[in-house]
Amino acid sequence: MKNIADITVLGAGSYGTALAISLANNGHKTLLWGHNPQHIELLQNQRCHQKALPGVHFPDCLLLEADLKTALAASNNILVVVPSHVFSSVLSQAKDLLRSDSRIVWATKGLEPETGRLLQDVARDIIGDSYPLAVLSGPTFAKELAAGLPTAISIAGTDNAFTQDLIHLLHSPKRLRVYANDDFIGLQLGGAVKNVMAIGAGLSDGIGFGANARTALITRGLVELSRLGKAVGAQPDTFMGMAGLGDLVLTCTDNQSRNRRFGLALGKGLDIDTAQVEIGQVVEGYRNTKEVYVLAHRLGVEMPIVEQVYQVLYQGKSAVDAAKALLSREQKSETQDQH
Numbered sequence: 001m002k003n004i005a006d007i008t009v010l011g012a013g014s015y016g017t018a019l020a021i022s023l024a025n026n027g028h029k030t031l032l033w034g035h036n037p038q039h040i041e042l043l044q045n046q047r048c049h050q051k052a053l054p055g056v057h058f059p060d061c062l063l064l065e066a067d068l069k070t071a072l073a074a075s076n077n078i079l080v081v082v083p084s085h086v087f088s089s090v091l092s093q094a095k096d097l098l099r100s101d102s103r104i105v106w107a108t109k110g111l112e113p114e115t116g117r118l119l120q121d122v123a124r125d126i127i128g129d130s131y132p133l134a135v136l137s138g139p140t141f142a143k144e145l146a147a148g149l150p151t152a153i154s155i156a157g158t159d160n161a162f163t164q165d166l167i168h169l170l171h172s173p174k175r176l177r178v179y180a181n182d183d184f185i186g187l188q189l190g191g192a193v194k195n196v197m198a199i200g201a202g203l204s205d206g207i208g209f210g211a212n213a214r215t216a217l218i219t220r221g222l223v224e225l226s227r228l229g230k231a232v233g234a235q236p237d238t239f240m241g242m243a244g245l246g247d248l249v250l251t252c253t254d255n256q257s258r259n260r261r262f263g264l265a266l267g268k269g270l271d272i273d274t275a276q277v278e279i280g281q282v283v284e285g286y287r288n289t290k291e292v293y294v295l296a297h298r299l300g301v302e303m304p305i306v307e308q309v310y311q312v313l314y315q316g317k318s319a320v321d322a323a324k325a326l327l328s329r330e331q332k333s334e335t336q337d338q339h
């Protein structure tokens with residue numbers, strides 16, 4: 001089947017739109033699909049996502065589409081950028097509409113709700129083993145990416161030709177540096193776990209702790225991520241890269257992160273529902289905390305920060321009590337059980 005677009009992006013939220021703008025700015029015909037026809041009509045009329053990316057005008061080669069069948073027929077390259085809790089439902093809708101040559105990449109950060117399975121397993125369960133798969137992960141705030149500010153990201157997948165084609169589509173010498181990585185599992189895990197740590201960093205800052213505590217949390221958060229990574233078969237080096245340390249530092253330290261802002265609000269005493277409504281966009285880390293907690297328990301991996309964030313979000317523990325529990329843990333060597 002002939003391509004009408006170079007790539008189709010599924011998900012017209014802040015990040016899907018930012019990636020579509022970035023691809024279109026590289027001169028690639030990019031089709032952006034959203035599930036809400038009114039929203040797509042608004043984007044088409046304004047040629048801008050005013051709410052999420054104010055002031056960023058859509059390039060001419062960015063096309064808008066509300067019909068999933070048309071969107072999936074338009075290109076064999078499909079970039080999925082929907083929140084993790086609807087990832088399976090979007091792929092289920094897409095399943096019978098995919099082309100035989102479709103190739104699927106996602107920038108969704110998270111795991112399967114309730115089970116904590118990697119999205120690669122969710123994807124394979126739904127669409128089978130025959131389609132090439134890939135994941136994009138790294139420190140990439142949508143607003144900065146859409147504004148063309150310098151950004152770096154990593155990509156890994158099951159098919160070298162597909163990842164190379166994606167690098168060609170996404171890479172821009174002035175704006176976006178794309179690193180190839182061969183750790184498909186590690187890239188998926190990093191994006192989910194850093195969201196939990198960003199909530200933890202927000203909680204710490206929200207209750208009035210300082211830079212020392214925040215930095216300790218990032219550092220120990222990296223240890224927890226590496227430990228879980230080892231248990232699921234990721235490569236340790238991955239977590240020193242964009243999808244590990246990079247995304248942890250970004251989201252734990254900058255208030256553009258919705259997960260960090262969510263933690264900040266809870267740390268200052270807001271309840272979960274009010275904090276989520278105030279943020280007004282997806283707070284992936286809320287669900288990711290449960291997913292990572294479930295996965296870590298299933299594999300018997302010790303993740304004390306994840307455990308405390310889980311207790312704050314799902315068991316009514318106060319942020320202060322969670323911090324006390326972390327500080328009063330048994331004395332140990334820094335490198336003991338590090339990996």
Ligand SMILES: NC(=O)C1=CN([C@@H]2O[C@H](COP(=O)(O)OP(=O)(O)OC[C@H]3O[C@@H](n4cnc5c(N)ncnc54)[C@H](OP(=O)(O)O)[C@@H]3O)[C@@H](O)[C@H]2O)C=CC1
Nearest residue numbers: 012013014015016035036082086108109141142281282284
């Ligand atoms: N924003 C960022 O800076 C970054 C985000 N990401 C990841 O990208 C993913 C998407 O996040 P982001 O774009 O920021 O989230 P937003 O909250 O900005 O947007 C989510 C979008 O998903 C749409 N959506 C909800 N349910 C469905 C569904 N069933 N089918 C199709 N679309 C649906 C929403 O539509 P509606 O509003 O109509 O419900 C909305 O347009 C997340 O996993 C996030 O972690 C990764 C890196 C950076």
Ligand SMILES: O=C(CO)COP(=O)(O)O
Nearest residue numbers: 138139140141257258259
């Ligand atoms: O993943 C992100 C940046 O890399 C976006 O982080 P938040 O979802 O916390 O805003």
